[in-house]
Amino acid sequence: MTRIDYRLFAALALSLLLHILPLLPAIDFGPKPPPSPPPMNAELRTPAATPPLSLPEQPKPNSEAPTREAKPPAKSSNKAANLPAKTWPQAVREHLKKLDQAGQFYPPEAIARGLEGEVQILLIIDEAGKVSAARVEQGSGHPLLDEAALRAVRSLQSLPADAPRQVVLPVRFRLR
Secondary structure (H helix, E strand, O other): OHHHHHHHHHHHHHHHHHHHHHHHHHOOOOOOOOOOOOOOOOOOOOOOOOOOEOOOOOOOHHHHHHHHHHOOHHHHHHHHHHOOOOOHHHHHHHHHHHHHHOOOOOOHHHHHHOOOEEEEEEEEEOOOOOEEEEEEEEOOOOHHHHHHHHHHHHOOOOOOOOOOOEEEEEEEEOOO
16 A cells, blocks of 8 residues: 555656746746846948058159259258148158169069059057058968068158058059
């Protein structure tokens, strides 16, 4: 007889447990952890449209030399006094032009191989107008041109006060 009571007791306990299980989530057993915050989304915004910087077509050295010698220094200083202050894109273009004239902008190996492209460089400029950091944001597909653009941009010094603290600067390499 006790065996039957034991089976009956086990069946009754199992039935009670199965009927109570759906109600357990509604019973508050203590503090619940706070819900997790939604995931943080970050996106990189494109800066205001900055025209790509490339060197303008330069006249041949033979035709340029007489015009430079013909100008007296006093007139060129008067013209500089009448011109408005340079903007930072003008300062960058002048710097790249000087590097190109010195043969330090476009790598000779890239010219020999006929490589062309545009490199997007992220510049971080300090308060003094010097480039404190630079990196390639979008390469040209040619590591030789990417390195040349970085080298040229890192040599920038004393940019005008209107230069932004961070800017993506497009640098173009085009063969003439």
